[in-house]
Amino acid sequence: MNSCSITREPIKVEEIASRVTRPEAGAVALFIGTVRELTGDKRTLYLEYQAYEAMAVKKLEQIRTEIGERWPDAQVVIVHRIGRLEITDIAVAIAVSTPHRDSAYEANRYAIERIKEIVPIWKKEHWEDGEEWIGNQKGTQEYKTGKPEVTEIEN
Amino acid sequence: MKIKVLLFAHLQEEAGKGEVELELQGDTVKELMAVMEKEYRLTRLPQAMIAVNEEFADEETVLKEGDSVAILPPVSGG
Numbered sequence: 001m002n003s004c005s006i007t008r009e010p011i012k013v014e015e016i017a018s019r020v021t022r023p024e025a026g027a028v029a030l031f032i033g034t035v036r037e038l039t040g041d042k043r044t045l046y047l048e049y050q051a052y053e054a055m056a057v058k059k060l061e062q063i064r065t066e067i068g069e070r071w072p073d074a075q076v077v078i079v080h081r082i083g084r085l086e087i088t089d090i091a092v093a094i095a096v097s098t099p100h101r102d103s104a105y106e107a108n109r110y111a112i113e114r115i116k117e118i119v120p121i122w123k124k125e126h127w128e129d130g131e132e133w134i135g136n137q138k139g140t141q142e143y144k145t146g147k148p149e150v151t152e153i154e155n
Numbered sequence: 156m157k158i159k160v161l162l163f164a165h166l167q168e169e170a171g172k173g174e175v176e177l178e179l180q181g182d183t184v185k186e187l188m189a190v191m192e193k194e195y196r197l198t199r200l201p202q203a204m205i206a207v208n209e210e211f212a213d214e215e216t217v218l219k220e221g222d223s224v225a226i227l228p229p230v231s232g233g
Binding site for chain 2: 033049050051052054055056058080091092112115116117118119120121122123124133134135
């Protein structure tokens with residue numbers, strides 16, 4: 001089974017955590033990104049996620065490789081859901097297992113930050129009075145070179 | 156040469172479709188972007204990232220017949 005994937009089905013977090021659980025690991029950090037109702041004073045009714053699927057899977061696998069270089073003991077599974085998601089639905093789940101907890105937390109944080117930088121997935125917020133594709137959540141500048149800015153997260 | 160162009164998020168809505176085939180006169184991403192902006196009236200293109208055959212590229216990247224170019228608005232996954 002591939003370690004990173006895009007799905008249209010509800011994400012089962014226990015199944016994802018179980019895929020990194022192993023005798024060598026003393027820690028499994030599981031991050032679950034959920035659909036939030038309120039952003040500032042805007043009330044979201046539901047979200048719509050779209051992906052450039054083939055590339056998104058490649059970029060999720062790239063993040064897994066980057067984590068493997070920084071935390072060689074880590075095992076990672078990332079699943080991102082696309083399509084229509086309701087409030088509190090799970091949009092993304094990241095499971096990282098390591099022998100000790102520090103690196104599990106660090107590697108898991110690294111994964112979600114990198115997803116927001118390099119993985120071609122977009123979300124559209126639907127409100128009562130409108131809708132908008134959301135971009136640039138990290139507040140990065142224009143991509144003048146056409147490439148994403150590659151910033152190292154300090155360990 | 157023929158280039159397949161993939162569009163996402165607001166760009167897809169502006170163009171009315173997610174995929175177009177273009178007969179490109181030049182051979183760089185920059186020239187392709189100029190054509191897309193003019194023909195499909197796409198907005199916020201300076202903020203977009205470019206991928207050629209599923210790998211990030213830039214404006215100077217030279218294209219060849221049959222390439223797939225994806226125009227990627229700032230991503231918002233997670």
